[in-house]
Amino acid sequence: MVRDTAKRVLEIESRAIAGVARRLNRSFDDAVDRVLECRGRIVVTGMGKSGIICHKIAATLSATGTPAYFMHPAEAIHGDLGMIVEGDLLLAVSNSGETEEIVRLLEIVRRLGASIIAMTGDSRSTLARHADLHLDVSVDQEACPLDLVPTASTTAALALGDALAVACYEQRGFSTEDFARYHPGGRLGRRVLQVRELMHVDDNLPKVRRDAPLSETIREMSTKKLGMTCVVDGEGSLVGVVTDGDLRRRVLTCNAPLQGVAADAMTPSPTTIGPEELASRALGLMEEKKITSLPVTKEGQKLVGVIQIHDLWRTELF
Numbered sequence: 001m002v003r004d005t006a007k008r009v010l011e012i013e014s015r016a017i018a019g020v021a022r023r024l025n026r027s028f029d030d031a032v033d034r035v036l037e038c039r040g041r042i043v044v045t046g047m048g049k050s051g052i053i054c055h056k057i058a059a060t061l062s063a064t065g066t067p068a069y070f071m072h073p074a075e076a077i078h079g080d081l082g083m084i085v086e087g088d089l090l091l092a093v094s095n096s097g098e099t100e101e102i103v104r105l106l107e108i109v110r111r112l113g114a115s116i117i118a119m120t121g122d123s124r125s126t127l128a129r130h131a132d133l134h135l136d137v138s139v140d141q142e143a144c145p146l147d148l149v150p151t152a153s154t155t156a157a158l159a160l161g162d163a164l165a166v167a168c169y170e171q172r173g174f175s176t177e178d179f180a181r182y183h184p185g186g187r188l189g190r191r192v193l194q195v196r197e198l199m200h201v202d203d204n205l206p207k208v209r210r211d212a213p214l215s216e217t218i219r220e221m222s223t224k225k226l227g228m229t230c231v232v233d234g235e236g237s238l239v240g241v242v243t244d245g246d247l248r249r250r251v252l253t254c255n256a257p258l259q260g261v262a263a264d265a266m267t268p269s270p271t272t273i274g275p276e277e278l279a280s281r282a283l284g285l286m287e288e289k290k291i292t293s294l295p296v297t298k299e300g301q302k303l304v305g306v307i308q309i310h311d312l313w314r315t316e317l318f
């Protein structure tokens with residue numbers, strides 16, 4: 001019985017979203033254009049359950065490169081209208097399109113120089129008729145047995161808000177690097193960490209000149225504790241790496257393994273990665289090459305750091 005109820009609710013709400021998808025038309029294209037052309041910010045407003053949905057829409061827009069915030073319509077008519085300035089765009093969400101607090105805002109918002117996109121379930125409503133654009137989020141029924149509690153209607157509004165945000169960020173060419181800038185914390189932030197944020201640099205970067213004695217090379221490896229050292233030329237460009245494995249192989253194949261210089265023991269032309277690459281890309285390279293460290297280089301193989309597999313494990317992402 002309980003699961004039957006859950007199934008019915010999910011089916012009604014899925015049909016609501018499918019209905020919105022079928023009714024997408026030129027108004028949605030125009031709404032995307034309006035958002036992209038907006039010189040100010042997107043101000044999202046709604047009362048009650050719609051207001052909760054508006055918080056999420058504003059957050060999704062902001063997270064994907066479109067500056068947006070939520071404005072409570074009741075607070076707005078009591079002083080918070082100072083949030084809106086010329087060039088802003090008001091995205092107003094109301095299933096009925098007759099929410100008193102929002103309707104009272106319409107003329108004032110226009111005088112402030114902002115345009116209006118309405119998201120309602122009634123194209124003949126006051127809000128729909130007085131907006132610059134109307135997006136249809138009507139549903140056949142709510143998911144509650146009384147057909148009263150906002151359920152399917154709020155789901156439809158939320159889904160269309162997501163569609164608007166994603167369409168805008170695709171049109172902007174929003175990149176993984178952009179996403180990383182907006183999500184520095186939490187698990188999402190760790191997924192988009194860049195190599196430069198984790199690499200060992202300056203005094204923690206193991207490196208020796210190609211003519212450094214092997215005794216000095218081993219000392220550098222032991223001091224920096226990464227199990228390897230980079231080998232550079234006089235210009236600071238990477239020419240090779242010496243790893244614990246390189247030294248073990250030298251012991252097995254050379255009569256005087258500790259004699260010589262770093263260049264004698266190094267692996268030339270090692271796999272490298274750029275500092276702006278994603279940390280996940282570094283992990284993929286290390287797994288593919290079966291290595292535990294990657295030199296980080298910029299133009300002309302200039303050595304700028306080293307990233308080690310343990311640095312990635314410590315992010316708790318992988």
